Amino acid sequence: MRVGVFLLAAGFPGRSHADVLDATVATAVAAEEAGFDDVWVAEHHFMTYGLCPSAVTLAGYLLGATRRITVGTAVAVLATRHPVALAEEALLLDQVSGGRFRLGVGRGGPWVDLEVFGGGLAAHHEAFGEPLDLLLTALRGPTLAGSGPRYRFREVAVVPEPRTRPHPPVVLAATSASGVAAAAARGLPMLLGMHVGDAEKAACVAAYREAGGPAAAPHVSAALAQVDDTRARAHATVRAALPRWLGPGLAGYVRVDGAPRSPRDPHEYAELLCRLHPVGTADDVVAHLRASAAASGIEHVVLLVEGAGDGRRALENVRRLGAEVLPRLR
Numbered sequence: 001m002r003v004g005v006f007l008l009a010a011g012f013p014g015r016s017h018a019d020v021l022d023a024t025v026a027t028a029v030a031a032e033e034a035g036f037d038d039v040w041v042a043e044h045h046f047m048t049y050g051l052c053p054s055a056v057t058l059a060g061y062l063l064g065a066t067r068r069i070t071v072g073t074a075v076a077v078l079a080t081r082h083p084v085a086l087a088e089e090a091l092l093l094d095q096v097s098g099g100r101f102r103l104g105v106g107r108g109g110p111w112v113d114l115e116v117f118g119g120g121l122a123a124h125h126e127a128f129g130e131p132l133d134l135l136l137t138a139l140r141g142p143t144l145a146g147s148g149p150r151y152r153f154r155e156v157a158v159v160p161e162p163r164t165r166p167h168p169p170v171v172l173a174a175t176s177a178s179g180v181a182a183a184a185a186r187g188l189p190m191l192l193g194m195h196v197g198d199a200e201k202a203a204c205v206a207a208y209r210e211a212g213g214p215a216a217a218p219h220v221s222a223a224l225a226q227v228d229d230t231r232a233r234a235h236a237t238v239r240a241a242l243p244r245w246l247g248p249g250l251a252g253y254v255r256v257d258g259a260p261r262s263p264r265d266p267h268e269y270a271e272l273l274c275r276l277h278p279v280g281t282a283d284d285v286v287a288h289l290r291a292s293a294a295a296s297g298i299e300h301v302v303l304l305v306e307g308a309g310d311g312r313r314a315l316e317n318v319r320r321l322g323a324e325v326l327p328r329l330r
Helices: 017-034 055-065 083-096 113-117 120-125 129-140 177-186 198-210 231-250 266-276 282-296 311-329
Strands: 002-007 038-041 070-073 101-106 143-147 152-157 170-173 190-192 220-224 300-304
Touching: 002 017, 002 311, 017 038, 017 055, 017 311, 038 055, 038 101, 055 070, 055 083, 055 101, 083 101, 083 129, 101 129, 113 120, 129 143, 129 170, 129 177, 170 177, 177 190, 177 198, 190 198, 198 282, 220 266, 220 282, 231 266, 282 300, 282 311
Parallel strands: 002 038, 002 300, 038 070, 070 101, 101 170, 170 190, 190 220, 220 300
Antiparallel strands: 143 152
């Protein structure tokens, strides 16, 4: 199995933004020291659910702070970025990191981000294929021209060229049937989120193959992981901490069209995450991850390690996972 760490830079109440972001960097460095294969950073705007508004920027910083580990974005949101600018940044990080950067992208949701960055709800409803294909074409180089309805420009040279051929690895977040189809049509591996279980992920993999996606695509599965001396203590930690963050955090998802929405109940969501993911002793975590890989068909998992709510405990979680879990999965 390939095992990474997934960092949201979660804005738990009572912690300053400086504390959260410093802890995020320290946790990524600790993940390299603990033997994880990669670290992935999320992107959110205008909310405390995650305090990182630019996954690419933070990924670049973490690449400079580490030497071995792969660093990826989970994800950079295409709806708020120009795809060519994003491609240029990815190519730059691919070069200066010696090929350690991985680009995760997603469509994004109908949130207020679209009002701030331009386009509004119409940009969300427009075809996702044009910016995604433009991004992939730019990553391959050596030249690029825009001929679509949204992006039209003359042929230009793409610099720098990719160090990793044919281009830096790209993974596409898939949260719907259209996302699965978009990934399959382009042969891109999928990133599947924490909100669904193994059966749903297996169904996505099956649909991906039925849509013509490569059978050996290296999909990535996100999960929450919390290890402790007993299963009861691990569950108690997550149940106590997560709702404090999820309540105000999930409320930050504001629709651009002003339509009302009902956020998830934070306590129910915490319970769901405990049921779906490896929360317990080291034995529990190992058994769960093995069973999940077998059930879903995905052998690359990235673990959210911030579930205890403070930086010190996230570091402890990473170190215990590295010492007590990773060697048994390999």
